Amino acid sequence: MKKENHNLVSELKQLLKNYLVTPEVQDFIKTLETYDESENNHFNSNDLDKIQMEFEVASGKDNRFQVDRVITLSEMMLSKEKHLALLLDLSQIMLSMGELDFAFEITQNITAKIDNNPDHSDLAAETELLIAKIYWSQAQWDESEFHIEEAYNIYTASSNKCGYAKCENMYGTLHGEKGDFVKAKEHFEKALTLLKNDECTSLQAMIFTNLGIIYTIFGDFEKAIWNHKNSIDKFEKLSNTNHIARVYHNIGMLYTRMMKYDEALEEFNKCITLSLESNYLSNCAIAYIGKAYIYSKLNNQQLADAFTDKAMEIAYKINDTLSIADVYKIKGMINNDLENFELSEEFFENSIRLNNDFESSFNKAESSVEMSKLLNKMDRKEEAITYIQSAQNYFSQIGLGKNNAGLVEMAI
Numbered sequence: 001m002k003k004e005n006h007n008l009v010s011e012l013k014q015l016l017k018n019y020l021v022t023p024e025v026q027d028f029i030k031t032l033e034t035y036d037e038s039e040n041n042h043f044n045s046n047d048l049d050k051i052q053m054e055f056e057v058a059s060g061k062d063n064r065f066q067v068d069r070v071i072t073l074s075e076m077m078l079s080k081e082k083h084l085a086l087l088l089d090l091s092q093i094m095l096s097m098g099e100l101d102f103a104f105e106i107t108q109n110i111t112a113k114i115d116n117n118p119d120h121s122d123l124a125a126e127t128e129l130l131i132a133k134i135y136w137s138q139a140q141w142d143e144s145e146f147h148i149e150e151a152y153n154i155y156t157a158s159s160n161k162c163g164y165a166k167c168e169n170m171y172g173t174l175h176g177e178k179g180d181f182v183k184a185k186e187h188f189e190k191a192l193t194l195l196k197n198d199e200c201t202s203l204q205a206m207i208f209t210n211l212g213i214i215y216t217i218f219g220d221f222e223k224a225i226w227n228h229k230n231s232i233d234k235f236e237k238l239s240n241t242n243h244i245a246r247v248y249h250n251i252g253m254l255y256t257r258m259m260k261y262d263e264a265l266e267e268f269n270k271c272i273t274l275s276l277e278s279n280y281l282s283n284c285a286i287a288y289i290g291k292a293y294i295y296s297k298l299n300n301q302q303l304a305d306a307f308t309d310k311a312m313e314i315a316y317k318i319n320d321t322l323s324i325a326d327v328y329k330i331k332g333m334i335n336n337d338l339e340n341f342e343l344s345e346e347f348f349e350n351s352i353r354l355n356n357d358f359e360s361s362f363n364k365a366e367s368s369v370e371m372s373k374l375l376n377k378m379d380r381k382e383e384a385i386t387y388i389q390s391a392q393n394y395f396s397q398i399g400l401g402k403n404n405a406g407l408v409e410m411a412i
Helices: 002-019 024-033 048-053 062-076 080-096 098-116 116-138 142-159 163-175 182-191 199-219 221-237 241-257 263-278 281-297 302-319 321-337 339-355 361-377 380-397
Strands: none
Touching: 002 048, 002 062, 002 263, 024 182, 024 221, 048 221, 048 263, 048 281, 048 302, 062 080, 062 098, 080 098, 080 116, 098 116, 116 142, 116 163, 142 163, 163 182, 199 221, 199 241, 221 241, 241 263, 241 281, 281 302, 302 321, 321 339, 321 361, 339 361, 361 380
């Protein structure tokens, strides 16, 4: 069995144990294990780059077979409420593994089974937020915002402050991805004010993560580190390795902006190691991009190119358009360094177009800066001025006097 299928089986086994403890379930888990024959088939190499490059992205069909079996079993053996809760967890697992269509299909199954039953209002709201995440991950902002609004309206009926905070956090990530960091920060801070110190620990940790990203962008590295450390402390208490891995990535981005490239690589490697263990593809994609960016800065164009290709493979699998735009940007930087100017320009044009199409102003500005550098090198100075002015106008609007080129990914 491929490693990614082993990861899915492990997730499904744990999920079943959380909901079912009957002897029949133990027998069923054993049947899952029959598809898990290569549990100890790990890489022997100590070369992290090699291990990370040899990771195989799941095809999907094997995942489908296993998940359908779990859905059928749980429907037969669980109460309706527990079955729906399991489906929600299952959809989140599929989202983290990049099976977006399957994740969405499961959410639609939940919605149909709830059928506006007021007894399941919190579950309905959670489902709406998960649908918002699915759209968010594909940069479909209007659809994502619609489902956040749906969740917010449901929470309003029950005065659920933790629910309100979840919606505020999602609004913040939405505005952050579109480059409005002032508004994003306002939503994150509002989310924290809705929570007490001892409730919704996971949500608090996510909000701290996102505030860490915002402070990194604004160059307040001390506050960024404080928020990220708070986030890791909370996620460690919850044993939430997927989100711990995401924080490692964000700390890597902080070190990247500080131009501490060795420290950044260490954080990206920590992120990738944890993410490969759980097959968390969205983490892998952004951390591969982070490593590619650093290798391009260290003039290791061969590794930079290899990691961008792997990032593209994963981003295409999970339909992560903004990561694809970042891949094009780094490809442009690599070819600029190699003096393949025409190809470099084409990559930058693709990056700028995608970021423009999906309203990602910050990433568009960063790609425009790189395009300006290229055009100056090609002695096309008037065109270069147009791109750099466009970027600087945006950075001035969000309160940044200059751009520290890098990458950003909001946590979900």
